[in-house]
Amino acid sequence: MRDTLDSRLAARVAELRVARGWSLDDLAGRTGVSRSTLSRLERAEISPTASLLGRLCAAYGWTMSRLLAEVEAGAEPPALVRAADQRVWRDEASGFTRRSVSPPHAGLRGELIEGVLEPGADIAYDAPPVAGMEQHVWVLDGRLEFTDDGTPHTLDAGDCLRLRLLGSTRLRNPGTGPVRYAIFVALP
Structure with missing residues (x-):
């Protein structure tokens, strides 16, 4: 392998x-x-x-x-993470790209993630990875439909949604171009 x-x-x-x-x-x-x-x-x-x-x-x-x-190589993440060194993961099946802008670290409770959803991309999560996890979702470009435990939110460029994840979530791009957003994650 x-x-x-x-x-x-x-x-x-x-x-x-x-x-x-x-x-x-x-x-x-x-x-x-x-x-x-x-x-x-x-x-x-x-x-x-x-x-x-x-x-x-x-x-x-x-x-x-x-x-x-x-699963990434290296132990202690550096304090400064250059754009070229930020981990990018792509889910080809769903049209989702995820950039770990600030890598997680055991001693810290927050991290910053950039997401890009291609037109029509739709991702659903049945439950949060950590119940009560706080997220701030800030749309940078495009329109994002974010559903939190059955409550829909439509976010346009510049809009920011703050919530605690307790149930299912869904992210969907209803537009004709990519939607780019940042998510700040804070563990409880």
């Missing part, structure tokens, strides 16, 4: 499951993802979607940034 982000992510997801003493069936029950899909993910036969990573992170009580940071 080549040492790619997907293969390191697959190995880390398997390690987390085994460390908790969960079988694939246990993880499937906690995430609603089929055992076969989880098995293929752990063998790096498939690339995870944003939705799948969201379900796994909710089961483990982690943010997606923490999971992605764990």
Whole structure:
């Protein structure tokens, strides 16, 4: 297996499951993802979607940034992160690109993320990775439909939504061009 982000992510997801003493069936029950899909993910036969990573992170009580940071090389993140060094992850299936502007760190409770959704992109998360996590969603370009636990919000460029995540969320780009937004995440 080549040492790619997907293969390191697959190995880390398997390690987390085994460390908790969960079988694939246990993880499937906690995430609603089929055992076969989880098995293929752990063998790096498939690339995870944003939705799948969201379900796994909710089961483990982690943010997606923490999971992605764990599979990146390097230990202590630098205080200054140059644009060229910021981690970018793309979910081709959903048309979602995620840039970790300020990488997470165990000693800090906040991080900044940039997201880009292509036209028509629609991502749903069944539960927050950490209940009560605070987010500030600031739309930089375009229009974003953000649904928080059944409550819809339409955000245009310059708008900022602040909320605590307790239930499901959905991000959708209803426009004809990409929507670019920043999310500040603060752990409870």
